Structures are given as C-alpha cells and as structure tokens.
Amino acid sequence: MPTVGRDFRCSVCGGSASHLSPVLRRYFCDEHFIDVIVERVRRSINKYKLADKLKRVVVGLSGGKDSVTMLSVLQRLANEFNFEILAVHINLGIGEFSKYSEQICRELARKLDVPLLILDLGDLLGVTLPQIVRRLKRPACSVCGTIKRYLLNVVGVEACATDLLESDRCSL
Structure with missing residues (x-):
C-alpha cells in the first residue's frame, strides 16, 4: 500500500493521510486505514459464509x-x-x-x-x-x-x- 505525503487528507476524518488505497482510490490516516481493512475482511467473511x-x-x-x-x-x-x-x-x-x-x-x-x-x-x-x-x-x-x-x-x-x-x- 503506497504511503502518501503530508498534503493529502484522510477521506474519512480529514486528518493527515498516510496511506493511499489504489483499489478504493481514497486516502486514509493510520486509524481509518486499519478500520477499512478490518471492514473489508469482515465483509468477505460474511459474503462467503465463513x-x-x-x-x-x-x-x-x-x-x-x-x-x-x-x-x-x-x-x-x-x-x-x-x-x-x-x-x-x-x-x-x-x-x-x-x-x-x-x-x-x-x-x-x-x-x-x-x-x-x-x-x-x-x-x-x-x-x-x-x-x-x-x-x-x-x-x-x-x-x-x-x-x-x-x-x-x-x-x-x-x-x-x-x-x-x-x-x-x-x-x-
């Protein structure tokens, strides 16, 4: 996951972004980046009935x-x-x-x-x-x-x- 410069803002909270998700085409701070990953895994577990x-x-x-x-x-x-x-x-x-x-x-x-x-x-x-x-x-x-x-x-x-x-x- 590419890291980004300090001029970019988190898509969720507006704070300083440290990660770019090429798949989602959005920027995230550390906290919201992890939250997004957890949510994607949660959805996969539910989607595939795991x-x-x-x-x-x-x-x-x-x-x-x-x-x-x-x-x-x-x-x-x-x-x-x-x-x-x-x-x-x-x-x-x-x-x-x-x-x-x-x-x-x-x-x-x-x-x-x-x-x-x-x-x-x-x-x-x-x-x-x-x-x-x-x-x-x-x-x-x-x-x-x-x-x-x-x-x-x-x-x-x-x-x-x-x-x-x-x-x-x-x-x-």
Whole structure:
C-alpha cells in the first residue's frame, strides 16, 4: 500500500493521510486505514459464509507487513466471529534476518495476546534454508514456499484448524 505525503487528507476524518488505497482510490490516516481493512475482511467473511466454518485459524507469521497486518486484523475479528487463532513462525535459519523476524513475531504475538508456535527449520530438519538451497540448487523462493506450506499444513492438521492463512512470500 503506497504511503502518501503530508498534503493529502484522510477521506474519512480529514486528518493527515498516510496511506493511499489504489483499489478504493481514497486516502486514509493510520486509524481509518486499519478500520477499512478490518471492514473489508469482515465483509468477505460474511459474503462467503465463513463465520460458521471458522473455529481455529492458523496464521503463517513471517514478521513482514502482510502477515503482521493479517494477524492484527484477524485478532480484531476473532471475538466477533468466535474463532481461535494460532500464529506460526518458521525460523528458516537465515542468520540475523531470521533472528530479527522471530523477534518481531514474538513481540506482536505478545502485544495481541495470540498464541505463537515457533518452528525452527534447523531443529526440525537438521538443515537451514540456505543449506537446502545450496544442496538442491533450486531457487530460494521455490524451496522456501514449499517448506513453509508443508509445515503450516502439518500444524494446521494437528491444530484441527478450519482455515490456514499464509500471506508471506520469501524474498532473499
């Protein structure tokens, strides 16, 4: 979502806009930007009649803006639609990047009071993502996506999740 300069005004309150929604072609301040996202997700849950199906949702949490936003929005809607959330972070073993990402996930889960499961690729498989990429000689994003989808599906089945949400894309 593009950020905008200080000369633009929020379409809702008239305050200083910090976000432009290209889809809606409107400007929003931080508060109303989040409100708009929450409302769009709420409408989607209702439109597709997901409210009765959602009991437990496993959210893949990378620490990036997409998964952080997704978890924050779902946490705001969890009580309204009566579902539980489990956030799952997979530490891929990419040095300082992975340490930093894990710390962001821990802080967010604590702030939102959402349970967080951290899976360490090195502990689970005995190898890290960079080691796997070197051995397989495959693109990192392809390997990363496959590993994360597999592990999130395993956790989802174990947790009896009714939906599995993953938003992050690997970019090294």
